Amino acid sequence: MSANGWEPVVGLEIHVQLKTRTKMFCRCENVWGEEPNTRTCPVCLAHPGTLPVPNRTAVEWTLKLGVALGCEIAPRALFHRKNYFYPDLPKGYQISQYDVPLASEGRFVVPGPDGDREIGIVRAHLEEDAAKTVHVGGTAGRIHGAEHSLVDFNRGGTPLVEIVTQPDIRSGEEARRFLQLLRQTVVELGISDAEMEKGSLRCDANVSVRKAGEGGFRTKTELKNMNSFKFVADGIAAEVERQVGVYESGGEVVQQTLHFDPARGTIAPLRSKEEAHDYRYFPEPDLVPVEPSAEQVAAARESVGELPGARIRRLEQELDFDLAYGLVTSGRDELFARVPGDRRAVANVLMNQLAAAGTDPAAVNGEELGKLIAARERIPRQAFLDALAASGNGDFRADRYLAEETVSDAAALDPVIDRILAANAEQVEAYRGGKAGLLGFFVGQVMKETQGKADARAVNERLREKLGN
Numbered sequence: 001m002s003a004n005g006w007e008p009v010v011g012l013e014i015h016v017q018l019k020t021r022t023k024m025f026c027r028c029e030n031v032w033g034e035e036p037n038t039r040t041c042p043v044c045l046a047h048p049g050t051l052p053v054p055n056r057t058a059v060e061w062t063l064k065l066g067v068a069l070g071c072e073i074a075p076r077a078l079f080h081r082k083n084y085f086y087p088d089l090p091k092g093y094q095i096s097q098y099d100v101p102l103a104s105e106g107r108f109v110v111p112g113p114d115g116d117r118e119i120g121i122v123r124a125h126l127e128e129d130a131a132k133t134v135h136v137g138g139t140a141g142r143i144h145g146a147e148h149s150l151v152d153f154n155r156g157g158t159p160l161v162e163i164v165t166q167p168d169i170r171s172g173e174e175a176r177r178f179l180q181l182l183r184q185t186v187v188e189l190g191i192s193d194a195e196m197e198k199g200s201l202r203c204d205a206n207v208s209v210r211k212a213g214e215g216g217f218r219t220k221t222e223l224k225n226m227n228s229f230k231f232v233a234d235g236i237a238a239e240v241e242r243q244v245g246v247y248e249s250g251g252e253v254v255q256q257t258l259h260f261d262p263a264r265g266t267i268a269p270l271r272s273k274e275e276a277h278d279y280r281y282f283p284e285p286d287l288v289p290v291e292p293s294a295e296q297v298a299a300a301r302e303s304v305g306e307l308p309g310a311r312i313r314r315l316e317q318e319l320d321f322d323l324a325y326g327l328v329t330s331g332r333d334e335l336f337a338r339v340p341g342d343r344r345a346v347a348n349v350l351m352n353q354l355a356a357a358g359t360d361p362a363a364v365n366g367e368e369l370g371k372l373i374a375a376r377e378r379i380p381r382q383a384f385l386d387a388l389a390a391s392g393n394g395d396f397r398a399d400r401y402l403a404e405e406t407v408s409d410a411a412a413l414d415p416v417i418d419r420i421l422a423a424n425a426e427q428v429e430a431y432r433g434g435k436a437g438l439l440g441f442f443v444g445q446v447m448k449e450t451q452g453k454a455d456a457r458a459v460n461e462r463l464r465e466k467l468g469n
């Protein structure tokens, strides 16, 4: 619930790019980041007389995702032509699904700090992606003000699953959580890299607001192309605030497509390529209906393990919500289960120092990491960080690092501290004059000088003592 009794009403439309080896209806390689127009053929360039052949793996992966989203699987689904004209769509239509999608009527549980929320899934259908238009000149790669545009057909005809939710989401924050859980789910199913920055996970949001207790829906706007989880949360929050402002000043919300500028936090209308959504859908005459076999559906059901949301709830019993949520949505909970030791300490190291070290969690030996974490207060900080960075190597052993010791006795620290204080007379003056924050500066200098081997607590103590007079 937002301020003044206004309730946000949000539905998401998500596109997930499947990482099948080949495209949706031809045998071209499905890859990202290659030289433009080097992964094309007569089918995906829409030469006359060519015929599409559906990618079996893409169909089977859509079934898996449908199962994970709690959907009904259609015994007989159809492909339709969605007609519109645009330079990145050489056929003049996109092959998509319309009234009989592969998966529909699902629900996906999103855990939050205040309990579970169940988000309805309208549908999950399979379609092909358009090619990529690159606008040259102008600002930020947008069509407005561009000098000319180029089309890269490598992406044309690659498989996409489009997921549409019910308008069940009640805040930008909840939308972010839904999307992060969905992302983790498709990554674990092994069907997509789902990286928002690369466009393999894309999200649009339909946003409206209504008074608490009000039935029905008010006019909605559509927020397009938000390419990070944070932008999704911030963009929706900003649009909700804007709409509430419009109503409270006696105005009316106008139905339109909007763009959220994350740098400035502002929302502006988007020049849309087609505002009138009349796509003249009709069944694709070149393709027979898709009828998943009983074996295919059973295999899909079997391949879906415990979902991320359920694992968060399980982990929450031993950790708090944020840590449990962080571990699962960053794919670190599997390692967490393999590392012995104090649960909270292990979780914190995995989420902070190990993540910062960029170590692949799947490559880490849990037993060895457990030894290291147990000793983290005793060994030099630098040795601990070095060990974390090395912990993903196959032959990693903690022993070498555990043998390192911190320097904590005054006889060893004092000469170093004295030298640093003498060399920074100005800062010493400032500290004594009341700039207490400079203590961190001195600690840092000592750590640098001792190559991270000094015991932080001892250094703090000695410094305070020496600076105190």
Ligand code: ZN
Binding pocket: 023, 026, 027, 028, 039, 040, 041, 042, 043, 044, 045, 157
């Ligand atoms: Zn092709």
Ligand code: MN
Binding pocket: 015, 127, 162
């Ligand atoms: Mn679509």
